[in-house]
Amino acid sequence: MSTLNLHRLFNPKSVAVVGASEKKSSVGFSIMSNLLKNGFRGDIFPVNPNHTSVMGLPSFKNIEEIESDMDMAVIATPIQFVPPIVESCGKAGLAGAVIVSSGGKEIGKQGQAIEAKILEKAKKYNLRIVGPNCLGVVNTSKALNASFAHLSPLSGKIAFLSQSGAVCTSVLDLAHREKIGFSHFISLGSMVDVDFADMIDYLGSLSSVESIVMYMENITNIRNFMSAARAVSRIKPIIALKSGRSEAGARAAASHTGALAGEDAIYDAAFRRAGIIRVNEFEELLDCSEFLSKLGRPSVSGLTIITNAGGPGVMAADALASHGMEPVQLSSETIEKLDKILPENWSRANPIDILGDTAAEIYIEVAKICAKSEETDALLLLCSPAGTMDTFKLANDLTNFLKTLSCPIFTAWIGGDNVQQARQVLNQAGIVTYDSAERAVRAFKNFYQYGRNIETLLEIPVRTDKKLIINRSKAENIIKKAISNKVDSLTEIQAKNLLQSYGIPVNTTQLAESEATAVRLSEQIGYPVVLKICSRQILHKSDCDGVILNLKTAGEVKKAFAQIIEKAKEFAPKAVIEGVTVQAMQNPADYELIIGAKTDPNFGPVIVFGMGGVMTEVFRDTAIGLPPLNRLLARQMIEETKISKVIKGFRNFRPVSISLLEELLIRTGRLVTDFPQINALDINPLMVENGEITAVDARVIVCKPSVTSPGHLIISSYPWQYERKDYTVNGHEFFIRPLRPSDVDLLIEHFYSLSPKSIYMRFFSPVKQLSKTMLIKLTQIDYDREIALVALMGEGKDKKMVGVCRIILESDKTRGEFATAISDGWHGKGIGSSLLKQCLKAAQSRGVKHVVGFVLAENTQMLMLGRKLGFSLKRASNSGEYEITIDFENMHFD
Structure with missing residues (x-):
């Protein structure tokens, strides 16, 4: 609620x-x-x-x-x-x-x-x-x-x-x-x-x-x-x-993507997208x-490990390695200082093994040196009942010493009854302590990963003015026709036409209903060719030997046609067989990938990327993402897979354009965002040969949706419906659209187009520059919580942001607060009025009942605009500002 x-x-x-x-x-x-x-x-x-x-x-x-x-x-x-x-x-x-x-x-x-x-x-x-x-x-x-x-x-x-x-x-x-x-x-x-x-x-x-x-x-x-x-x-x-x-849902899936995107894997993807640490x-x-509770939220990466025995130190290092991490490398200065107090045979590496016979005082001195070293962000202290070490005395001595350090320190006292009393001492003193090195490392890893996830979430995307060229009407016709004909899946040819309409490259594919047609098409395409069964009821063609490769003559094509039809009828006697598709034989692929999507009943559409081919469900080298995707999120998906290390270039295979793969994932995300009718989609294999990418097989399952786009998404998408052209009072055209994360550079330029007075009117303080934190907050918009529109002039490199208006919604979504700023050179030209009206219209369409703004008394232009648009004005007591409010109950914006 x-x-x-x-x-x-x-x-x-x-x-x-x-x-x-x-x-x-x-x-x-x-x-x-x-x-x-x-x-x-x-x-x-x-x-x-x-x-x-x-x-x-x-x-x-x-x-x-x-x-x-x-x-x-x-x-x-x-x-x-x-x-x-x-x-x-x-x-x-x-x-x-x-x-x-x-x-x-x-x-x-x-x-x-x-x-x-x-x-x-x-x-x-x-x-x-x-x-x-x-x-x-x-x-x-x-x-x-x-x-x-x-x-x-x-x-x-x-x-x-x-x-x-x-x-x-x-x-x-x-x-x-x-x-x-x-x-x-x-x-x-x-x-x-x-x-x-x-x-x-x-x-x-x-x-x-x-x-x-x-x-x-x-x-x-x-x-x-x-x-x-x-x-x-x-x-x-x-x-x-x-x-x-549970994997029960995945086992019942009708597509490769469905089998790969089980419910629990989707929760993983959702939590990661939300910045949640999942344990x-x-x-x-x-x-x-x-x-x-005891360390707060450490933002650390360089971990130094001190141990009084070799084994626990090795276990800690192994635990770090299992999470893709390693102990920080000790500097020569740190090693030099430690050489002066440790035995000659100490490890001279991280983990630092000080040996079991070393006195507690030396252990503490080592901890002091490491905690103050530049390379150490956090310190893990391991202790086990080895040699002559008094674990209880060490714990007691540490409780006073650790309070003097600013470096995050956590411990693992490893053992049973012999160290239990020492652990109690550490707990009473508010020191983080575990009973194994692995548990300590796992806790550290979670917060290290949290920091990395937040860095990714807050990364500023590269600006691009390149538009995603799609043919939405063509895609809509394909899907509408299938649903009106009461079929639940597209043929391979229809599926490829759908992909092509969204800019996803496919190979030429034609349907043959007879042996003669198959031969004629093969000769048109040019030998060798591939024949594949075409039936909506046969989910995976290879299950019924429904694919025959490398056919070089008319005789081979005739024989293959008959064989495919016969095998298909044996495999699925009730299946409607539309014929056989004819395609050019592809050269052996350098890599086979999969891009897919499915509609989860709880999470809506999810995207899958990874290693493709008939063995994709066996190797399960895939990553899951939630649309809408941008380049950062698409790249993150790609890099989660093992195949990503290969496709960047392996031995004599040419590398794949990661940028192109990102774009294909974005296009797939846009397709399933635009059409909630798509219940499942498989592009498998997505073949890569000499760096070229082609979808050589595709399957799309459709259904009548219960909601319209974008109501099927669990993450707010870019609201295209707020885009519009408008004109200033003296006839200059400008474009209003929602703010995007990649608008950072435009926003910075806009900020510097404001005079000190305009900045004060907007922020109620003399802001000198926009920090990275502010830029992220101002550009990475959750359109479920905020409406942010900008006015743009010019094209390409000459594009300028001349105005920004936003309404931040309260949690009950019935009330919001607006703010606006117009470049000084464009004051009085109608841009502010147009932006604010469009924002108010968007808010009203979403069920917002009241919008309020706080305006300084000297901002007479904004007060005049407020009156013109129907705001009521109230002077705040003992303050130099007005509270202006608009109630939508008896008002409608055209």
């Missing part, structure tokens, strides 16, 4: 507990007990018709009997009684209710019906619902523990979210042992209303939250989730453990939580 009322819900001044009890085995007792013993500073109202008081507080028969204002209700009654209680909460003006009651959708249709009633009643009053079937909620900064958990979380800066109450209690138990603290501890349960997207948006806005850790079983609104995660992950790490790694095990989730 949104973050509506969430701040009040999670920061209540008063809490009603419906189902409060003094019976020690009851949930109502646990919730009351946690609220009281945790020191909640607000009012607590027990609600139980069978009691006059609960735990020393007056008890009320129902919500209506409470005359005081309330913010939150915790409902712990049998679920069949919950809907009328929710109605009472709504009427009483509460912000939300936390429903811990079980018996909802998890029990079947009866429970689903109850949950539907709960949501129906809550929506009437904008009452937010957490649950049902949840453990409750905790906000440590407000001493609020509105849960029936057996422990109260320690205070910290990690927000933890979970669908499972059992996972919540397990995490809580282990977090106490490891001294991991939390800002919020939220059990979401069935998520009838408040879901992961809402919580990410809300927690992302809080300074008290530095990172978000989640246990997930499913996502209710993937598009909202992706939008929220992409926005927040750029500023705060998000870690997710997603359960349910695979419960232990790893805790390890990352500990790393975050």
Whole structure:
């Protein structure tokens, strides 16, 4: 839904507990007990018709009997009684209710019906619902523990979210042992209303939250989730453990792409696109939580490892290598300093093996030298009960020393009972410690990878004025004809015509319905040729020996035609066989690739790239991406595969143009973005010979879509519908279009076309230049959250940005705030009016109800324009600015 009322819900001044009890085995007792013993500073109202008081507080028969204002209700009654209680909460003006009651959708249709009633009643009053079937909620900064958990979380800066109450209690138990603290501890349960997207948006806005850790079983609104995660992950790490790694869907797939893009692989791609760190095990989730809790968010790459024994150091180095990393190389200065304090036979390399007989004091001195070295970004200290090393004394000595260093330091004390006491000392001191080198390295790797992912997300694309030339109408006709004829797949020829309409190179392919036609076409094309079965019902031609290569004579063509038809009828007796396609025989390929797409029921279209050919499902060397794609994302997909190392040039094979492959992926992404009717698409093989790329086989499955483009995407696409031409008051043509990530250079030029006064009017401060962070924020637009339009003049190298207007939407998408800036040389020419009107029109079409702007009193031109367009003006008290507001309820922009 949104973050509506969430701040009040999670920061209540008063809490009603419906189902409060003094019976020690009851949930109502646990919730009351946690609220009281945790020191909640607000009012607590027990609600139980069978009691006059609960735990020393007056008890009320129902919500209506409470005359005081309330913010939150915790409902712990049998679920069949919950809907009328929710109605009472709504009427009483509460912000939300936390429903811990079980018996909802998890029990079947009866429970689903109850949950539907709960949501129906809550929506009437904008009452937010957490649950049902949840453990409750905790906000440590407000001493609020509105849960029936057996422990109260320690205070910290990690927000933890979970669908499972059992996972919540397990995490809580282990977090106490490891001294991991939390800002919020939220059990979401069935998520009838408040879901992961809402919580990410809300927690992302809080300074008290530095990172978000989640246990997930499913996502209710993937598009909202992706939008929220992409926005927040750029500023705060998000870690997710997603359960349910099933390949059942992939096994049932009807295409190569379907088999390669299983549900779990798509989650991987989605999380990577959103900047989320995905972990695979419960232990790893805790390890990352500990790393975050005690070290914050380290942005590091150069890892130095110190060990008192060779084996653990080797294991740490091996663990790094398994993640494509290696320890940082020690500088000659560092080695020289270490030579002075270590035995002659020390390793002189990283990992630094100081030997088991070395005293604790020397270990600490080595750590000091390394922590201060230029090459070390982070330090991993390994210790095992080897030689004469006193592991407990070393841990004690380290606790004081490590606090003096700014370098991120984490440890692994490896062993059993002999080192357990030492680990407890480190934990008590707030030092990250693990029981194996591999666990320590894995936690480090996750945050190193997070940094790399964010760098990629924030990379500024290269500007290009090259347009993607496509023939959309031709593609539309092909797809419409197939659907109107009630067929679910295109023939090979139709599929290749579709690809060709979007600029994807294909080989010449013609249909022969008889032996004679096959011979005639073969002679036209020129021998040798290839014959392939043409039938919509035969998914993979090689399954029925439906491909015969290198036919050099008319006799061979006749024989092959008959053989293919016969084999196909044996393989699929009910299949409709349209004939055989005739194609020129290709020279042996240097490489065979695959580009494909499929529509996932949850994620919409997904793109696949990798090693192609008939063995593609065996080798499974593929990467998955989510459209819309740009060059950066396409390149990232290519580089995830092993085949990428080969196609850049291997032995005497010519390299493939990576730029061309990027473009083909972008074109494929655009095709499935434009047409939700495409259910699956295979280009396999995409043959590469002497650097030339050709699609020699293609399959496209179509269906009648349930939504129109771009409603089938989970990531907002470039909104082409906002493009238009317009003219200044003196007749100069300019072009309005949405802002693109590659517009950075144009935006910088536009900024320098503004006078200091114009800059102050726009930013309310004397901004001297746009930093990289600002440029990324201003150009990498999530069009689900923002509308940003620019006015352009000129073409090619002469193109100039002369105006920018944007509306940033609030999380409930019903209200937005606008800002605009026009180059000084173009003031008063109608560009600002045209841009703002187009932005307002776009906002209105998306259901926005109100748009507000803040304008300095001296910005008389903007105030005049506001009045002209129908804004109401209100002077802010004790301020030199106006708040101008437009309400769309009785207004329409043409």
